[in-house]
Amino acid sequence: MNTKKIEKGNTRIIAHRGLSGLEQENTTQAFVAAGNRSYYGIETDIHLTADENFIVIHDDNTARVTGIDRVVEETDFAMLREMKVMDMDGSTTRNDLRLPTLEEYVQICKKYEKVCVLELKNHMPREQVWRVIDRLSELDYLDQTVFISFDFENLVFVREKAPDQAVQFLTDKLGEEIIEQVIEHHFDLDVYHRVLTEEIVSRFHNAGLRVNCWTVNHRADAARLISWGVDFITTNIIE
Numbered sequence: 001m002n003t004k005k006i007e008k009g010n011t012r013i014i015a016h017r018g019l020s021g022l023e024q025e026n027t028t029q030a031f032v033a034a035g036n037r038s039y040y041g042i043e044t045d046i047h048l049t050a051d052e053n054f055i056v057i058h059d060d061n062t063a064r065v066t067g068i069d070r071v072v073e074e075t076d077f078a079m080l081r082e083m084k085v086m087d088m089d090g091s092t093t094r095n096d097l098r099l100p101t102l103e104e105y106v107q108i109c110k111k112y113e114k115v116c117v118l119e120l121k122n123h124m125p126r127e128q129v130w131r132v133i134d135r136l137s138e139l140d141y142l143d144q145t146v147f148i149s150f151d152f153e154n155l156v157f158v159r160e161k162a163p164d165q166a167v168q169f170l171t172d173k174l175g176e177e178i179i180e181q182v183i184e185h186h187f188d189l190d191v192y193h194r195v196l197t198e199e200i201v202s203r204f205h206n207a208g209l210r211v212n213c214w215t216v217n218h219r220a221d222a223a224r225l226i227s228w229g230v231d232f233i234t235t236n237i238i239e
Helices: 028-035 077-082 102-111 126-138 152-161 176-184 198-206 219-228
Strands: 012-015 041-048 054-056 115-120 145-149 167-171 188-192 211-214 232-235
Touching: 028 041, 028 102, 041 102, 054 077, 054 102, 102 115, 102 126, 115 126, 115 152, 126 152, 145 152, 152 167, 167 176, 176 198, 188 198, 198 211, 219 232
Parallel strands: 012 041, 012 232, 041 115, 115 145, 145 167, 167 188, 188 211, 211 232
Antiparallel strands: 041 054
16 A cells, blocks of 8 residues: 655645545554655644543544544543544554544654644634643644634634634635635635635635645646645645
8 A cells, every 4th residue: 555646846745634545544653654754744633522631533423433422522531542443444453543632643743843734623612722722832833733623713713822823714615705704814725625726726825825625635636736836735645
């Protein structure tokens, strides 16, 4: 198994949930696999647990990746950490596959000198968003972190605490109202690649903003987006 190689020009490639085309998504193994390759950054997702800790997982529920049916934000951190994550073949024989902590993710990115692309899942209270920022500062990696979220207010909270912090608004829709709102707040864009156009890329660039697009797993799609001048491509497998 290997990644799909492309001529990426000036576009930077982000490993989606780690190198999730080769290792189970959002595990330390997926982050290390991305760290050992040419990716510019490593993307992941964090949720707030019932006892106000942070855990790395994409879904609101643990069932898909662990086989155990628990709502993440209604479950304590210790119980989530006890769960084994299934390998990509559905087995649970690997004791090293667990839901990572925020700190484990950041330390791997730091070790391999990769940018953290950190999604704040769901709406978080202002004080919890600020806790994440404080933790990144304590780990001396805030300046190498990009915050992304589908929740617009999460990114507003980030900028209240850290006015110059890199943020990207996640969306799978690009109506005029969304475009104007994102540009007005001077947020970069992180968009589903099939709703993106070359004209929209130019519009954001003319506003001094950058464009990321997800989740791009085919060489032909990547080549088209690179020709449009997108700044970042988020992918499971392309390198």
